[in-house]
Amino acid sequence: GVLKAVANVNERIAPKIVGLSAKAQRRIDSIMIDLDGTQNKSNLGANAVLGVSIACARAAASSMKIPLYRYLRNASGIKGADGADSDDKFLIPIPFSNVINGGKHAGSPLKIQEFMIVPTGASSFSEAARMVSETYHALRQKIENRFGRTATNVGDEGGFAPPIQNAEDALNLLESAISECGYSGSIKLAIDSAASEFFLDGKYILDKEYSGEELMDYYLNLAESYPIISFEDPFEQDDFSAFRKFTYKIRAKYGDKVQVVGDDLLVTSIPRLKEGIRRRACTALLLKVNQVGTLSEAFRAAAMAFRHDWNVMVSHRSGETEDSFIADLAVGLGCGQIKLGAPCRGERTSKFNQLIRIEEEIGQEAVYAGSRFAFR
CATH class of the missing domain: 3.30.390.10 (Enolase-like, N-terminal domain)
Incomplete structure (x- = not known):
């Protein structure tokens, strides 16, 4: 303890x-x-x-x-990896905000763990935070109207946990809330399946049983039907082959416009990251500093991912504190992506608020990452 x-x-x-x-x-x-x-x-x-x-x-x-984010950039030695115009610029990350919680983060029938909104079309982080907040509150009202007030209780990461059964229900709710706020085209969607949590005896148990191939086709159909730009942990955490095949299919159809993120697959472990790179299992690393244990090892993992043209997404944990360190880390590494949870609960909003403060402090040196990625 x-x-x-x-x-x-x-x-x-x-x-x-x-x-x-x-x-x-x-x-x-x-x-x-x-x-x-x-x-x-x-x-x-x-x-x-x-x-x-x-x-x-x-x-x-x-x-x-000096500010913590500036120290972290110097200490990491990962200058230039952020794609900003010069060393004087700092890339402010796009927030991936988990607004519908399922799986082990909630008590609902929904097996897929996270449905995120991603304001790629914002011009600044402060605008991105406003877009996320407005969409979150519109979503709350839609859930209340459909399921009643008790359905607006939140999960571990501040997202809602309505009694819905499948991904389509969640994605339709998000699309409706985004459209109502006038952000269609400016806010994209992302999924963290945490598929190991619903993998049993060689099958994936969602609203029905899926084989690995069937689940792959299911994800590809979702990508065709919704503006999803990121799939995280789509398969069981040791199935490098399924990850590789899915990544190949995603890249063949969407190029860099959709990423495949390894979290449970890689656990920010250098050996597993090397294996993931060797097998081309993903196109992005989810970076959790408490998994790897020290900042130096986190720097090494991020640098390795960047060297192989992977994206890096700094991430919170489902069990969090109000410490805002990861906000400074995302800016310091220049990774351009951060997973934050919903704009709800103090341990989630602390990261939003810190990034707003950093952007304000940096001023003209701040570059919001929304336009820096080739997301569709």
Whole structure:
């Protein structure tokens, strides 16, 4: 638990790093990696290791009197990966906002875990946040009108969890809310299936049973019928072959206009990322810093993905806090995409608010990423 993590920081990590410069990010992270000695930080615990890694980054930025996002860009060494016009520009990410929750994030019959709205057509992050918020509230009213007020209860990530059965119901609700707000064409859609959660005995159990091939065709039909620009974890987390085949079909039909994102498939693990790249299983990495354990390892994973022309999406977790670090990280890495949850619940809105503050602080140096991707 937390008390054990605190004890590990004070009793095991501190004696090894006290006295070092907070600016020595990679050295400090390396010391903790060696001290832990496991692949998944199970000895010291990711809570302890990542907490120290992030604390060092914050301390270093403070001592240098520069914003955290600027320090992270310098520390990562991933300059130019953001596609901004120059090193003086900062790419402000497109928010992928999970507004309908299903699967293990909610108590509804909907098996697919997340349905996201993506304001690619905004001119700034502040406008993107407004578009997301307006659509979210329009969606709430539509759900209440159709299912009653109790259906507007929210799931783990702040999205609604209405009693709907399938993806089409969710996507139709989103399309209707987007249209009502006047954002058709400016807000796209994204899906995180978390397919391992409904995979059983070689079959995918949604509103009916699907084989891997049938599920692939189902996704392709959804892409044909709705403006979906991102499919995350469409298949069971160890099925690299299904990911590869689906990615090939998506790229053949849509090119760079639709991405396939690996989360459970890759778990921000360098070995699994290498395997995913080798097998061309995806076109994007979901980057969760608490999975990899230190900032240096997160930097390495992002750099590897960029080198192979993958997209990178910095992500929150279903269990979150009000800490807004990932907002600075997304700007610092220049990845142009961030998964935030709905504009609801303090642990979700804190990231929106931090990105609005960063964009305002940067001013003319800020470039909203909406126009930087070739999404359809």
